[in-house]
Amino acid sequence: MDQITIRRPDDWHLHLRDGDVLRHVLPFTARRFARAIVMPNLVPPVTTVDQALAYRRRILEALPPGTAFEPLMTLYLTDRTTAETIAAAAAEESVHAVKLYPAGATTNSDAGVTDIAHCDQALAAMEELDLPLLVHGETVGDDVDMFDREHRFIDERLLPLMDRHPGLRIVFEHITTARAAEFIASGPQRLAATITPQHLLFNRNHMLAGGIRPHYYCLPILKRERDREALLEAATSGHPRFFLGTDSAPHSRADKENACGCAGCFSACAAIELYAEVFAAAGRLDRLEGFASLHGPAFYHLPVNQDSITLTRSGWCLPDALPLGDGQSIVPLGAGRTLHWQLHTH
């Protein structure tokens, strides 16, 4: 196969930031994807419908003229999110989900949830109004090993949460372990997961063996090779509750190559190409469309996209760095690598 045409995909987990950075990164996503679930972890976080609508307008204004792209907005859950805020979110057609960041788990999560018990009313309202919860599935704490955070979250937070709210639809974002993949595959219909390109392509040796490579550092952190293999199996299995979510998270080169480097991989500039690379290597290009373009809309109760994209087998080199505005640059995931699938420009 030298060419593959699929329905235009969507990105079900994306960080766009704001201002100059937004203007620099958005065109990459808009060229590939029709829609994206936009993460609310701005500073300050997007906690109200008014803030989400204002952010949506800024995203639309930052689009290159003539580009069709639909940002699917989310709210940032806090200890103080009220049932009224949830009702307003459920009534607003451009708001599609609410994101749970455990406080301190990742970039801009300081305002996140300190104890899920504080959110019971908000979660009950989401369950009642069928507004999905997106979870950053990590338990953090001095007693929690960095590599155990996802397992601890499943046992200590997610299972009790699912028991308390049996009707709540949940997306376990950016899963990183064999255990999480198994948990989703054997879980109920109301539970789905996104998988990033970095967790499909790399394991922790890529980040740590032979020197620390900060551009592989994201949260949840890369795990073992056997975890990567399980994620690859899940993504390419055709199972409808695994779908594409890049977690593309722009941080400047200076913020990454730093004594206290930021977490996040920037993949928007080659997102669908990186997934194609993974699916082709697994001999499963035939399942890319399900993962990238069909399973997500089905879970979110949205129509599938009507237009398509074409990828052609042809080598091209991912740039070492790209401009990010204000004299800053950004190093993409897989910088300098040769990719074998190229997005065909019409």
Ligand code: NCD
């Ligand atoms: C994300 C970011 O930079 O906003 N970073 C990351 O490592 N994935 C936040 C997140 O999704 O955890």
Ligand code: ZN
């Ligand atoms: Zn993210």
